[in-house]
Amino acid sequence: MDIKLIPLWTKKELIKAISATDPTDNFLVKEKTEILGVSINDKTIKKGDLFIPIKGNKFDGHNFIESAIKNGAVGVIASDLKLAKKYNALYVNDTKKALIKMAQFARKRFKGKTIAITGSTGKTSTRYITSTILKKYGETHYSQGNNNNLIGVCLTLSRLPATKKYCVLELGMNHIGEIEELTKIVLPNIVLITNVSNSHIANFKNEKEIAEAKSEIFLGLKDPSSVILNADNKWSNLLFKKAKKAKTKIHFFGFKDNSKTKIIKIEDKKNGSIVSFNNIKNWHLKYLNSIQAINALAAISILNELNLDISIGMKIISEMKPLPGRGEIITINFECKNKSFLIDDSYNASPAAMGAALLSFYKSKSSLQDYETVIIISDMLELGKDAAKLHANLIPIIKKINPDILITLGSETLKIAIELNLNKKIISYHDIEQLLKDLPKILKPKQNILVKGSNGTGLWKLVNFVKNEYNYQESNNAA
Numbered sequence: 001m002d003i004k005l006i007p008l009w010t011k012k013e014l015i016k017a018i019s020a021t022d023p024t025d026n027f028l029v030k031e032k033t034e035i036l037g038v039s040i041n042d043k044t045i046k047k048g049d050l051f052i053p054i055k056g057n058k059f060d061g062h063n064f065i066e067s068a069i070k071n072g073a074v075g076v077i078a079s080d081l082k083l084a085k086k087y088n089a090l091y092v093n094d095t096k097k098a099l100i101k102m103a104q105f106a107r108k109r110f111k112g113k114t115i116a117i118t119g120s121t122g123k124t125s126t127r128y129i130t131s132t133i134l135k136k137y138g139e140t141h142y143s144q145g146n147n148n149n150l151i152g153v154c155l156t157l158s159r160l161p162a163t164k165k166y167c168v169l170e171l172g173m174n175h176i177g178e179i180e181e182l183t184k185i186v187l188p189n190i191v192l193i194t195n196v197s198n199s200h201i202a203n204f205k206n207e208k209e210i211a212e213a214k215s216e217i218f219l220g221l222k223d224p225s226s227v228i229l230n231a232d233n234k235w236s237n238l239l240f241k242k243a244k245k246a247k248t249k250i251h252f253f254g255f256k257d258n259s260k261t262k263i264i265k266i267e268d269k270k271n272g273s274i275v276s277f278n279n280i281k282n283w284h285l286k287y288l289n290s291i292q293a294i295n296a297l298a299a300i301s302i303l304n305e306l307n308l309d310i311s312i313g314m315k316i317i318s319e320m321k322p323l324p325g326r327g328e329i330i331t332i333n334f335e336c337k338n339k340s341f342l343i344d345d346s347y348n349a350s351p352a353a354m355g356a357a358l359l360s361f362y363k364s365k366s367s368l369q370d371y372e373t374v375i376i377i378s379d380m381l382e383l384g385k386d387a388a389k390l391h392a393n394l395i396p397i398i399k400k401i402n403p404d405i406l407i408t409l410g411s412e413t414l415k416i417a418i419e420l421n422l423n424k425k426i427i428s429y430h431d432i433e434q435l436l437k438d439l440p441k442i443l444k445p446k447q448n449i450l451v452k453g454s455n456g457t458g459l460w461k462l463v464n465f466v467k468n469e470y471n472y473q474e475s476n477n478a479a
Helices: 011-018 061-070 081-086 095-109 123-134 150-158 178-186 207-220 236-245 290-305 310-319 351-367 384-392 395-401 411-420 432-442 460-469
Strands: 037-039 049-051 075-078 113-118 140-142 166-170 190-193 226-230 249-254 261-269 272-277 280-285 328-333 339-345 372-378 405-409 425-429 447-452 471-474
Touching: 011 095, 049 061, 061 075, 075 081, 075 095, 095 150, 095 178, 113 123, 113 178, 113 207, 123 140, 123 166, 123 290, 123 310, 150 166, 150 178, 178 207, 190 207, 190 290, 207 236, 226 236, 226 290, 236 249, 249 290, 261 290, 261 351, 272 290, 280 290, 280 310, 290 310, 290 351, 328 460, 339 351, 339 460, 351 372, 351 395, 351 447, 372 395, 372 411, 384 411, 395 411, 405 411, 405 432, 411 425, 425 432, 432 460
Parallel strands: 037 049, 049 075, 113 166, 113 190, 140 166, 190 226, 226 249, 249 261, 339 447, 372 405, 372 447, 405 425
Antiparallel strands: 261 272, 272 280, 328 339, 328 471
16 A cells, blocks of 8 residues: 655745745646655755755855756755746745745744754764654654754754654854854754863854853743753853753753752773663663763753653663764674774764763773774864864873874874874874875784774774775674
């Protein structure tokens, strides 16, 4: 039996939402033509999608209308009247503004609960954990990939079916005012700030200004509302005062006594962790380490604010594995049957995240004592004038780890290598391509390897290289 797909947008709704005109009166006139999705990319478009060509500084999506239609687009919105007539498209003055209006309309017609997650680190993993477990409580819509800027958030909302029960959105920022713009579109019922640290500090005067920019998220709260804050973060008091002005319910999670989700202990166990919180003792997360355990408890706090039975979510989290690039463990198999384990934390890096990853790696040494320890780190980007100092702050934990091999990529991590002057093997690179050429000489059986760095350095290519060139498996059972 064929399943009847419910249209995401009707022509009437769409015209009303974006104040469009239909110059040819032929938009969606074909029999059984329905909008089932929304896309701004002609290459990834799916059959039934509405194509919205966005204009950028170096490109114009209108040049790809033909391609989008060939690939399955059932309709187009255009800001060029000649093209609108040619392709039976809806006409608007500005397609980017049209996408924003669609997002606003979709949010206002949505009657479920909307959760917005932001923070300097951990927001993507927390969004992933939250959306995964909420699916067990009701139909859930959520951000895909790294869609956390204006275009990404609006695209996610434009795809939001009115019938879903939950919507989980990730909000990112790299300048003042960005979160305010997003939250006033999203209108969240529940807001979670994972933490505040010096990520993207190059665009701010100081860390306090980052905290204040994050607090803009409270300006869009829609009643009934709740704010969830990390009690252990140094900016929790500032955020608490800002949230109080929004006259919302405030929920702390963390080790501090004022926490509603009160952490008793978190211990690394093999590649997972053991967590005790509130009246729950020794909850075993098989594959999520102590860093990810904090994100898991943030997700549990969301369940509490939604008045849901947390035992269901806990069961799912117990078996969850981290996202690629965010602590996933890759087992490299060699012909001699001895294995090496690579911790892929290559997606991005801030000083707080880098420090936490190194500390977790230090703890992992105890279960792999006969393995050679390898640290591969690249520069942390967007740190501005404090870059040298913030990189130097990593030296004590690297000394504590005392790696057998230290590999650095970039000028700032080179300074770390020079300062350390370990009686071990240190290799520094300025170029990822040269590192990749040398990698087969470095990798060997029985190594415990951490890969951590900013996305812009290209360190993620190393992980792709390993996956392409070696017999591997994505595994979290290293020890």
